[in-house]
Amino acid sequence: MAKTICKRLGLLVVTLLLVTFLAFLAFSILPGDPTHSILGLNATQEQIDTLRAQLGLDLPLWQRYFNWLAGLFTGNLGTSYNYDMPVGQLLAGRVGVTATLAGLAFVLIVVISIPLGILCARYEGGVVDRVLTVLNQITMSIPNFLLGFLLTFLFSLVLRWFVVGSFSAATAQGIGDWLGYLFFPALAIALPKAAMTVKMLRSSILGEMKEDYVRTAYSKGNSKGAVLWRYALRNAMIPVITFLAMTIADIVAGSIVVEQVFAVQGIGQMLVTSIGNRDYPVVQAIVAFIALIVVVCNFAADALYRVMDPRLRQR
Amino acid sequence: MLLNVEHLKITFHDRDSRFDAVEDFSLSMEEGEVVGIVGESGSGKSMTAHALMGLIPRSQADISGKALFQGSDLLAMSRAQLRQVQGKDLSIIFQEPMTSLNPTMKIGRQVEDALRVHTRLAAGERKARALEAMALAGLPEPEELYSCYPHELSGGMRQRVMIAAALVLRPRLLIADEPTTALDVTIQAQILDTLKDINGREGTAILFISHDLGVVRALCSRVVVMRRGLIVEEGPADQVFYHPREEYTRQLIAARPTRKKLRGGGGHG
Ligand SMILES: Nc1ncnc2c1ncn2[C@@H]1O[C@H](COP(=O)(O)OP(=O)(O)O)[C@@H](O)[C@H]1O
Numbered sequence: 153m154a155k156t157i158c159k160r161l162g163l164l165v166v167t168l169l170l171v172t173f174l175a176f177l178a179f180s181i182l183p184g185d186p187t188h189s190i191l192g193l194n195a196t197q198e199q200i201d202t203l204r205a206q207l208g209l210d211l212p213l214w215q216r217y218f219n220w221l222a223g224l225f226t227g228n229l230g231t232s233y234n235y236d237m238p239v240g241q242l243l244a245g246r247v248g249v250t251a252t253l254a255g256l257a258f259v260l261i262v263v264i265s266i267p268l269g270i271l272c273a274r275y276e277g278g279v280v281d282r283v284l285t286v287l288n289q290i291t292m293s294i295p296n297f298l299l300g301f302l303l304t305f306l307f308s309l310v311l312r313w314f315v316v317g318s319f320s321a322a323t324a325q326g327i328g329d330w331l332g333y334l335f336f337p338a339l340a341i342a343l344p345k346a347a348m349t350v351k352m353l354r355s356s357i358l359g360e361m362k363e364d365y366v367r368t369a370y371s372k373g374n375s376k377g378a379v380l381w382r383y384a385l386r387n388a389m390i391p392v393i394t395f396l397a398m399t400i401a402d403i404v405a406g407s408i409v410v411e412q413v414f415a416v417q418g419i420g421q422m423l424v425t426s427i428g429n430r431d432y433p434v435v436q437a438i439v440a441f442i443a444l445i446v447v448v449c450n451f452a453a454d455a456l457y458r459v460m461d462p463r464l465r466q467r
Numbered sequence: 468m469l470l471n472v473e474h475l476k477i478t479f480h481d482r483d484s485r486f487d488a489v490e491d492f493s494l495s496m497e498e499g500e501v502v503g504i505v506g507e508s509g510s511g512k513s514m515t516a517h518a519l520m521g522l523i524p525r526s527q528a529d530i531s532g533k534a535l536f537q538g539s540d541l542l543a544m545s546r547a548q549l550r551q552v553q554g555k556d557l558s559i560i561f562q563e564p565m566t567s568l569n570p571t572m573k574i575g576r577q578v579e580d581a582l583r584v585h586t587r588l589a590a591g592e593r594k595a596r597a598l599e600a601m602a603l604a605g606l607p608e609p610e611e612l613y614s615c616y617p618h619e620l621s622g623g624m625r626q627r628v629m630i631a632a633a634l635v636l637r638p639r640l641l642i643a644d645e646p647t648t649a650l651d652v653t654i655q656a657q658i659l660d661t662l663k664d665i666n667g668r669e670g671t672a673i674l675f676i677s678h679d680l681g682v683v684r685a686l687c688s689r690v691v692v693m694r695r696g697l698i699v700e701e702g703p704a705d706q707v708f709y710h711p712r713e714e715y716t717r718q719l720i721a722a723r724p725t726r727k728k729l730r731g732g733g734g735h736g
């Protein structure tokens with residue numbers, strides 16, 4: 153068990169190193185030079201060279217990467233070219249916003265999909281099941297930026313429940329403000345994933361209900377509801393949990409897009425702006441942060457998987 | 468009389484086809500009696516057992532006939548009434564010991580399941596009864612097995628767990644559907660001994676199903692021979708085994724795996 157954990161942790165670190173290095177590589181290959189966006193187009197070659205040396209951009213790729221890594225370990229993420237501010241400080245306020253958005257989206261996915269998935273399976277072929285199957289199909293095929301626009305249109309412009317762009321972490325008054333505004337973007341991220349989860353949980357439960365051990369449970373006098381809750385559900389949840397953990401990566405990716413649509417000032421919006429400005433220290437930090445979240449979530453999913461399925465536990 | 472089945476008929480229906488898995492099956496059993504059903508694979512033995520146990524969904528098949536168990540008709544009961552009998556007075560163990568237990572539930576909980584459904588016993592009392600049943604089913608060190616998971620046990624042990632779970636409320640009738648078919652020969656013999664022992668000690672009647680007439684003869688006083696959903700022959704076990712009337716029964720006897728054939732690795736269906 154301890155050995156497995158060590159192995160997984162090792163893998164986790166290697167993955168993070170690989171992802172951040174690939175990000176470095178990508179930006180060195182990409183056309184465009186950060187000095188342009190800082191100095192403007194009229195800068196002389198001399199000015200550009202001085203600045204490149206100042207920023208360390210004249211160093212070879214691997215050296216820049218190691219400098220960045222060294223900085224990471226001392227808690228120094230570099231300075232934003234664009235805002236002339238330590239990256240850590242720049243992102244501090246925004247990480248909380250995106251984390252809240254993603255967390256809220258995840259909670260919504262779970263809260264929406266688990267009961268509905270169970271309901272569909274329990275009353276397979278019933279009205280709820282049939283209506284939801286159609287709804288699922290529709291929801292799954294809408295990309296979340298479009299869903300974002302639809303929700304914005306409906307709740308902001310038609311119903312006037314909230315005003316797009318009215319939110320900033322600095323001025324928000326307490327948790328109510330946060331959740332009130334972030335609810336709709338979170339919903340835009342959550343709905344397609346929730347639809348998938350409903351579909352998956354439903355078929356997973358129905359699959360388990362055909363297993364031999366379920367027949368055994370019936371032979372003891374259990375009702376259908378008891379068989380579903382006490383026997384099938386736990387086994388049916390095992391693949392769903394893996395799926396949910398993997399959706400966290402999608403949620404973070406989805407928030408990059410949805411933050412644009414809803415004008416939420418989170419790291420996703422920052423990432424898009426910074427890529428445009430070739431503000432590499434900021435981009436690097438965000439990429440590393442997202443990679444960390446994804447890798448940690450997968451790690452957690454794997455651990456949970458072992459708790460749920462005794463066959464995977466090593467003694 | 469404990470069980471009296473008359474003209475049981477099971478017809479599976481798909482959208483466009485109908486299929487009689489069992490056409491006409493009748494059988495009666497006394498308290499404490501051990502009766503065998505033999506027949507080649509596909510002759511309708513399992514479906515007969517499942518129908519008696521109330522395990523065939525009514526959406527899948529039409530079931531007609533009568534099956535009086537302790538005086539009331541199993542086939543005419545509502546689901547709620549049936550649940551009162553299932554696992555309490557009437558129990559079953561299945562052909563597939565490897566998959567019949569819940570992989571994520573501890574052995575102890577699974578043995579106790581019928582107690583949970585049918586009684587209001589406290590946890591400690593349930594455990595005591597479960598351990599008793601596990602000992603009765605011939606499981607060594609029940610206390611230790613209690614908190615194991617199925618994958619930690621061999622096929623033979625899992626079948627004993629199934630037996631313990633089936634017996635925990637001391638049913639009047641145990642249906643054993645080819646309980647040893649998936650297991651190897653030595654384990655098979657031990658489990659048959661255990662069943663015999665249970666019948667002797669607890670007076671539990673056993674409806675023992677097998678494709679192997681020799682096994683049935685060793686355990687049962689009476690045998691019913693089935694073929695394609697019909698009964699072709701029945702009588703005292705020894706008589707059917709030594710003086711079969713039907714050609715089909717003779718073939719069944721001839722097809723038995725003898726020890727010599729097994730050692731030679733000869734195939735057997
Ligand atoms: N769900 C089902 N739908 C249709 N036919 C079935 C179903 N289950 C079993 N059968 C058929 O019923 C017949 C009897 O099966 P079974 O009772 O399992 O035989 P066995 O004597 O080997 O236990 C077989 O021909 C089988 O194909």
Ligand SMILES: [Mg+2]
Pocket residue numbers: 512513514562645
């Ligand atoms: Mg069978």
